[in-house]
Amino acid sequence: MDLALDILLIILVAVFAWVGVELALTVKKARAGLVPMLDELDTTVKKANATIDSVDKTIQDLGPAVQEVQPLLGKVETTVDALSLDLLHVNDILGDVSTMTGTASKATESVTGVVEKASHAVNSAVAKVTGRADAAAARLERAKDDVEDAANAAKADVEDAVVETVSSDSGYFTYPTDRDQS
Incomplete structure (x- = not known):
């Protein structure tokens, strides 16, 4: 029975090796697909940050004008x-x-x-x-x-x-x- 056990262990090791290789290939393919998506996401986040900075600047520039609206409405x-x-x-x-x-x-x-x-x-x-x-x-x-x-x-x-x-x-x-x- 030792021989049957040894053959079974060799088959199991071969199956585990095959599963490991398949898993490594799948991760490699997934990473190759994720890199462009992460780059696009990074670009989108940068554009969103630039837009938010622009909106913040515009709000700061409008601050004095908003303060003048109330007196102007009183005059109107x-x-x-x-x-x-x-x-x-x-x-x-x-x-x-x-x-x-x-x-x-x-x-x-x-x-x-x-x-x-x-x-x-x-x-x-x-x-x-x-x-x-x-x-x-x-x-x-x-x-x-x-x-x-x-x-x-x-x-x-x-x-x-x-x-x-x-x-x-x-x-x-x-x-x-x-x-x-x-």
Whole structure:
């Protein structure tokens, strides 16, 4: 049996030697595949570090600018408040202008009525004195038409004026658009 045991031991040693060689070859192949991957990983880490350094520098450079943002926002807020107050004053002024144009329109209508009545009275008096009622009536009609034309032209000028309004509930200035004017 010694011989069988010796043969078995020789076979086992040969198998272990073969497994050792195969293991060594596998590790060598794996290492050959890992080296390029490790090189690529190293390159990627270097690029990432450069990017992180660049971001850190940018953040440091932005530090003073960030500190200036808060005071700048305060100034913008003050400017917007002042502009809002100015727009409210403009709205008040436009309201006054609207009232004055309405009053002017009423005054024009009153003057037209007075001129018409005075003209009619003069025409009647002249017609009685001279007996030419038809010619005087024609002149009165022409004068009446001229006064009406002037009053209508003044009224059209007032109506054509575009008045921009400020919304009383929001405090924002509203600009007319092409749709509003159509």
